[in-house]
Amino acid sequence: MNGLPDRIRAALFDLDGVLTPTAAVHAAAWKEMFDAFLRTREGPGFRPFDQNEYNEYVDGRARADGTRSFLASRGITLPEGAVGDPADVDTVEGLSERKDEIFRRMVERGGIQPYPGSVRYLRAVRAAGLRTAVVSASRHCAQIVRAAGLDDLLDARIDGIVAARERLTGKPAPDTYRAAAGLLNVIPTQAAVFEDAIAGVSAGRAGRFGYVVGVDRIGDQGEHSHAADLKGHGADAVVRDLADLLDES
Structure with a gap:
């Protein structure tokens, strides 16, 4: 049964x-990455990434698709970049790699x-x-x-x-x-x-x-x-x- x-x-x-x-860990890693990016781009008055945006634009999608989908929802266009772009580069692939680095750190810390x-x-x-x-x-x-x-x-x-x-x-x-x-x-x-x-x-x-x-x-x-x-x-x-x-x- x-x-x-x-x-x-x-x-x-x-x-x-x-x-x-790990969905909660992924959500936290996406938030940390996007909030840091938005704060640098828009200043202290930026609108933080929230759970509803994670559910609608990111959750379940391939990492670059999630990055691209959320950025589009905010009217932001970045170069695609290349797979393996370093995390300190503001491209779709660079932001995606930045999120992965944060996720790996969280998993290693929390199990x-x-x-x-x-x-x-x-x-x-x-x-x-x-x-x-x-x-x-x-x-x-x-x-x-x-x-x-x-x-x-x-x-x-x-x-x-x-x-x-x-x-x-x-x-x-x-x-x-x-x-x-x-x-x-x-x-x-x-x-x-x-x-x-x-x-x-x-x-x-x-x-x-x-x-x-x-x-x-x-x-x-x-x-x-x-x-x-x-x-x-x-x-x-x-x-x-x-x-x-x-x-x-």
């Missing part, structure tokens, strides 16, 4: 915010523990015979999976490194999820997507996957409801923790 339709044969999980709490409910759910779906994969835009995916002790619970991985090598378009396009389904030898209608990001839920719906589960670890912020956003972008169900699917079965 896993809360999924009987037709589902594989489970495809986003990493940050679904399996591990990584998976969500207990996600570990419980991974074990349950594997016991039920489903194959599993992690699908993440992060270039640190393999490192995080190992650090969180999830290697033995995942059959395949599509991450930022694989996506760049295979030239897969990132979320909200469905390409990375389709690639993961292919590695598990299932068609999209036989696979469930688990996502906490609007871009990821949109990818699951665009790819016509058999079931899309939104994971809302943010909750309501004033009048803003992340659960409603996930539903509005195509989630079939929204839960606060993956173990809720077991409890509801």
